Amino acid sequence: MAITVLDTCSAMRRILQAPMADRAGLLRSMLEPNAGMYRYYPGEIDLVSVHHQTSGFPIDRDEERCLDALDTLEAAGAWERMQRALDDALAVLLEATPGLKAPDITVLFVLGDPADQHFMGPCLGLTGFGGISGNIAITFWPFPENVERLEATAVHELHHNLRFSPGGVVWNPATVTVGEHVVSEGLADAFARQLYGDELGHTRIGVPHLHDDAVFDKVLTGLDVTGMENFTAWVHGDPGAEHLGVTPVGLPMGAGYAAGNRLVDAYLAATGRTAAQALHADSAEIIATALRRG
Template sequence: MTITVLDSYTAMRATLTAPLAERPDLLRRMLEPTAGMYRYFPGTPDLVQLHHMGGGFRADRAVDGALAGLEALHDAQAWDRIEAAMKAALMVQLDATPDIRVPDIQVMIVLGDHADPHFMDVGLGMSGNGGISGYIWLAFWPSPENLARLEATAVHELNHNLRYSNVRWDPETVTVGEHVVSEGLADAFARHRYGDLGYTRIGVPSLHDNAVYDKVIGGLGIRGMQNFAAYVHGDAIAARFGGTPVGLPTGAGYAVGNRLVDAYLAHTGQQAPDALLVDSADVIELAIK
């Protein structure tokens, strides 16, 4: 079991300093080692298009300040910090759950697109995907808030990767409840390591909003990934990816997931690493009694 943080800095710098016409192919070559994270997509997805949709820097047009942003991320030692954080967190997790399956994990760090209002204003300049076993994708714009959370964000995604290397996720039958609880578990693990920096930023504004809590709780039984993005990510992010708004703010499911998992941990006396593989139905049952 190895965690490999890919040298995307060198590849991104080469991409951003190349003639514009050459940049998409250079970016595609950089992304190729993590193509397996899209293995459940129909057909052969375009890696550059998916990179752009996820908030990664543009390779199809020049964006002022992108190279400076990359250097700021590099100067903050993002690659070294994330690698160290993930390896230390893995040891903590294995102390609690020594028999879990741990895949070899490829970690791709990319510069976010600071010219994309959705990425910067809705997503607060950061995004991650760790739910596909063996792959973690992280996008950052190097604001002070995001640089402070590099380790916590990476550890959140590591928690997802370890959970879904051992717990089956079926896109057709998975529930809102499973996804919401998984976000709460990942934040709880990140908070176990880094305190309040472990809260996913988009969920913080709704942490104590009881109307948001009640609406998400009412949707916990909805099945099928295609049906529930807004309950987890909120209307604006769901709409970005073709989902249906339901009247929820950005990060609603993260806020509710934290409340559910905190209630579960308090009830059971467990720490976050102990709960990695807990059945989401058990969390919900105990938390909302």
């Protein structure tokens, strides 16, 4: 089992400096190694279109701004830091979970779109997706707070990837609950905090609401909701819901992350387990244990 952080640094620089007519083809070539992330999508997927739909960097404007951001990440050693963090975190998870069969994992780390107001504003310049076994995608803008948390961001997604890999928790789109999603975010944050401490390990969008009892209580009312189209409203809150055109439920950005951290912390305190040891813990058990603890 191996983790490969793709050399998107060189690829992005080549794309941003290429003649306009060549950029889409070069971008498609860069994205292709991580195409397995979309293996469950119905029909054909155009990787370039998906890139732009998910706040990826533009190929028809803002070249200098993106190249400057790329220079910042390269100077920070972002790709090397991410590779080391993921390799170290995998070793921790393998030790904590006897018999864990980790897949080979491909990591795509790309710049975001500096003109995307939702990405740069409510999302704070960071989105990640690690829920499809064997593939991780991180879209990033190098705000100083994000660069500082780069390792924690990567291992958060790794925890998701191995939680939902074969032999782990089954994510059935027809039956999965908001509670599963909320718990998975809490566990992934707890793992990042296990390795890097609370200041760096918390996902930034959830931090403002960690101690907000009204937000926590509201999220609890939605834990049994099914249907993945509803998850953004309960986990990312009204800004995320409105961005995707789904019905908001009256929650701030990152509400589900904040609630997930509280639930998972109560569970880990009650059981004495670490987030690494709880990689495959049942979400219903985590929620029940946490709520009993009060």
